[in-house]
Amino acid sequence: MTVPTGRRERKKAVTRQKIADAALRLFLERGYDAVGIRDVAAEADVAVTTLFSHFASKEALVFEQGEDFEQRLTRAVTDRAPHEPLIPALRREIQALVRHCAADSAAPVWRMIDASPALRDYEESMRRRHAESLATAIAADPGLSRTPTACRAIARFVIDAYSLARAAADPKATVDEIFQMIEAAWEVTCPSAHSTGRAGS
């Protein structure tokens, strides 16, 4: 039983945060590649092995924090209004996510990520996992009965939109442009014949 109440949990969270803070501070100060794991561990005053018991990799020190990404996308699907069409809901969420990166107080972090190939690769492979979750969420919605392949494809396209928009000069316009394409791609997968209208349930 035992609701994992917990002092231990709290201490663990504190240690984790201490590590994450130290890492981010050093990374922003000296640059991601110029800071070693041993530096971070020393700065956070923990052992290297302790660091790795909290974070799976060096890259995770950057990403595995308040990243709602996956949840926010799947919830944009599952929690949308009863008859709201899928694609606009996703577009709105992607817009919000992109805005959050571009104009945020956390902009230096994203500049750092863009500056390091290791971090960019890590992010992309993360996003691929997110795409799979998103595909599952879409496939699970009884209102839109599409093939698994169509769901997976659309999920990838949405992630592509995010990825391209984040690198673009005008992120907002980029999202809009790509989502027009996604909308068209989605409608053509509609099971009930095809025309402009969508079938809903």
Add this chain to the structure above:
Amino acid sequence: MTVPTGRRERKKAVTRQKIADAALRLFLERGYDAVGIRDVAAEADVAVTTLFSHFASKEALVFEQGEDFEQRLTRAVTDRAPHEPLIPALRREIQALVRHCAADSAAPVWRMIDASPALRDYEESMRRRHAESLATAIAADPGLSRTPTACRAIARFVIDAYSLARAAADPKATVDEIFQMIEAAWEVTCPSAHSTGRAGS
């Protein structure tokens, strides 16, 4: 001056092939993760540094061989018949590439790749570079004047189709299904008028 005729070039190519062969043999025998760089170097009877002067990384030992991928895609764009539409040409090429992986004598290699996260990640980040080349090729075609964003998006979608199809139970059908979506997405970017669904910004 001097077509780089060459005994030296030949010897270099031989060494490179010797390394690649040794690597592939060991990888297939014991599994990619169970074989170290030092093992490969020893098997090929070269020094570790020599190995790395021929291949940029361990993963490159698997991929950096007869991989036409990038060229084949860009050529499918640039070398297609004068008035042949873009998307069907790309679809044909992707079909060929997927078939080549799935039913080939080289199937064990692809099974090995799918079994190793490191290799999968490497492949994906490779494909992303390929997508950029493809986008450039599409953007350079004077026959289809689309925005850079539309070109980049379509290029990504095409790569997604390849990626999803390779993992699917029925690759051919998967390519066909996703390319119907891509076709729709591409047509909606046509510069020659048509009512836009909404106003954008």
Add this chain to the structure above:
DNA sequence: GACCGTAACACTAACGGTTAGTGTTTTGTA
């Protein structure tokens, strides 16, 4: 044919991320 610049190759040693192995302390619960 001797000569020189260059590129391939080798060897040692190391660096940086990551993990195994082995305790030691803390903490929740019996």
Add this chain to the structure above:
DNA sequence: TACAAAACACTAACCGTTAGTGTTACGGTC
């Protein structure tokens, strides 16, 4: 209070990769 589990620490290593330093073999030139 005692015990099991989990966090934490430390050493030492593994593995991919690179720097530094030579040595050798080739190709083009005089």
